[in-house]
Amino acid sequence: MTTTPSSLQQLPVDRALGSVNGQAPPRAVTARADAWKRRLPLMPALIYVIIVTQAPFAVTLWYSFRRWNLLIPGSNKFAGLQEYRAAFDDPAFRQAAVRTVEMTASAVILAMLLGTGMALLVNRKFFGRGVVRTLLITPFLIMPVATDLLFKTTIYDPVFGFLDYVLKPLGVGQVNWLGTHAVGSIVVVLVWEWAPFMMLIVLAGLQGEDLEALEAAHVDGATTVKTFVYITFPNIRRYMELGVLLGSIFIVQTFGEVFTMTAGGPGTSTTNLPYYLYEQVFNNFTVGVGAAAGIIVLILTEIVASFALRLLSGLLVASAGAG
Amino acid sequence: MAATTVALPPARASRRWGHQNAWGYFWSFIAWVLAIFLFFPVFWMVLTSFKTEGAAYTYPPRFIFHPTLSEYNSVFSGVQSFTKPFEHSIFVTLFSTALVLVLAIPAAYSLSINPIKKWRNVLFFFLTTKMLPYVAAVIPIFIVAKDLHLLNNEWSLVILYTSMNLPLAIWMIRSFLVEVPKGLLEAARIDGAGLWVEITRVIMPITLPGIAATALICSIFAWNEFFFAQSLTTTNPTMSVFLVSSIQSEGLYWAHLAAASTVASLPVILAGWIAQKQLVRGLSFGALK
Numbered sequence: 001m002t003t004t005p006s007s008l009q010q011l012p013v014d015r016a017l018g019s020v021n022g023q024a025p026p027r028a029v030t031a032r033a034d035a036w037k038r039r040l041p042l043m044p045a046l047i048y049v050i051i052v053t054q055a056p057f058a059v060t061l062w063y064s065f066r067r068w069n070l071l072i073p074g075s076n077k078f079a080g081l082q083e084y085r086a087a088f089d090d091p092a093f094r095q096a097a098v099r100t101v102e103m104t105a106s107a108v109i110l111a112m113l114l115g116t117g118m119a120l121l122v123n124r125k126f127f128g129r130g131v132v133r134t135l136l137i138t139p140f141l142i143m144p145v146a147t148d149l150l151f152k153t154t155i156y157d158p159v160f161g162f163l164d165y166v167l168k169p170l171g172v173g174q175v176n177w178l179g180t181h182a183v184g185s186i187v188v189v190l191v192w193e194w195a196p197f198m199m200l201i202v203l204a205g206l207q208g209e210d211l212e213a214l215e216a217a218h219v220d221g222a223t224t225v226k227t228f229v230y231i232t233f234p235n236i237r238r239y240m241e242l243g244v245l246l247g248s249i250f251i252v253q254t255f256g257e258v259f260t261m262t263a264g265g266p267g268t269s270t271t272n273l274p275y276y277l278y279e280q281v282f283n284n285f286t287v288g289v290g291a292a293a294g295i296i297v298l299i300l301t302e303i304v305a306s307f308a309l310r311l312l313s314g315l316l317v318a319s320a321g322a323g
Numbered sequence: 324m325a326a327t328t329v330a331l332p333p334a335r336a337s338r339r340w341g342h343q344n345a346w347g348y349f350w351s352f353i354a355w356v357l358a359i360f361l362f363f364p365v366f367w368m369v370l371t372s373f374k375t376e377g378a379a380y381t382y383p384p385r386f387i388f389h390p391t392l393s394e395y396n397s398v399f400s401g402v403q404s405f406t407k408p409f410e411h412s413i414f415v416t417l418f419s420t421a422l423v424l425v426l427a428i429p430a431a432y433s434l435s436i437n438p439i440k441k442w443r444n445v446l447f448f449f450l451t452t453k454m455l456p457y458v459a460a461v462i463p464i465f466i467v468a469k470d471l472h473l474l475n476n477e478w479s480l481v482i483l484y485t486s487m488n489l490p491l492a493i494w495m496i497r498s499f500l501v502e503v504p505k506g507l508l509e510a511a512r513i514d515g516a517g518l519w520v521e522i523t524r525v526i527m528p529i530t531l532p533g534i535a536a537t538a539l540i541c542s543i544f545a546w547n548e549f550f551f552a553q554s555l556t557t558t559n560p561t562m563s564v565f566l567v568s569s570i571q572s573e574g575l576y577w578a579h580l581a582a583a584s585t586v587a588s589l590p591v592i593l594a595g596w597i598a599q600k601q602l603v604r605g606l607s608f609g610a611l612k
Contacts, residue, residue: 136358
């Protein structure tokens, strides 16, 4: 379904235009009242988001100045910046930060490259295109926790796993993938889960392509490569930027993959920041350290986000209906 | 996709797509190979779900076996039946998505059709809330919920999923509202239509496909969410937490896991397959130009 003229006809436009001769709306509204009228519909969502997402951080900030172990009654005491120092001094915390950047960057880039390739492949007309597209989007629809557990067991298992079976002719023995290549194994799963999401975004961009320009290029004898570089890529570039931004937002929060597949291990090799924070609070019950580390992550995220969002600001179109 | 094809004059369509040269067949072949390769883990999940536990643990892996529904039986009516978590997931998904739409549509209106002055800043503010480390926000929520004995209450998930999906929903719906023709809205306003009438009678009918796409994407994220559910509802789990907890038993469990995973994923798979075009539309963000 698209916005076609027929759907517009159902609207009470005729009635609306017919009443132009009726009384004119009062024009004597003050600018301030008008501004509030504009703001009003926004308020419920804005207040909701502030209460649910910002208020907890105010509490987290307060916790971060306290030494508090949930298992030790009466341990909730003011500690100044001690817990911040504890977080900074913890090599696992710094390692988790590095791991988060590594995992997010590699998963986002690989998923975007694969997703773009998939989108270009299914944007052509060929036998069974609908089936191919359906197969390609399915990994995005599988419950991620199910994906993680099934990869961990039926694919990566060193004895009965499918991966070792497939790789056996290449001389690869019984590899314990999650033990020896843990980060790479998790990135593969993340790419598998998110490439279809990238494909959908790039497909949306490809559908907005100027078919006449493509046709002209074809008539002029432009090669496939040139057509892609000069016509297709400029069209989908913004969608790719959007995909990278949204992908980063989701993948930087990666938790289920680490929790179910490796529990942060072996050692702490796959512990990313979300999993590190989770362990501090839900396994070690050290609320103060967890909160302090959380606030540090928050500040770092805000710095990165302000740069990332600047990239996106060019993507915003002003409204057609803006008064 | 279909709309684009229909809009093409037939002659040009055939020239662009009709006669494939050798390269055309090559790329079609590659597309099929890639699709089958990437779909294989899903196929393997479904295949494993029809095995007995003994048949699931074999080397080399078995493609031909005597299929059985025994693992589905145990998922549906075993000691740990999926029905409670399934109902719980449906409840949380439906209510959070409904709440998202109720909040997001008026907010998107304020950021597009009748925009406030700083609409750009507000949009970016919404997006930054998605970048916050969830875990740090969950610490006080967990402690407060524990003190108030509100752990395992499904409304806590409804509230959190709403805030999780709201930023993306506002971005998506806004991009659809931007496309509403200005003349139509002016006509309605001249007619004295209030905000409610304007939204329900003018804007909603035009943007309904976009809003449906947004609802679908929010539902997928709510249905699949794991972290909040794991932190806050361990004894009254949603499907994702149920899946993880169901495998902690000793012994062989792959076939059972595969059957439970298939059941857990099926609603979203079916919805996504049926509404593929809506998925593309939802992620197109209207018109990025």
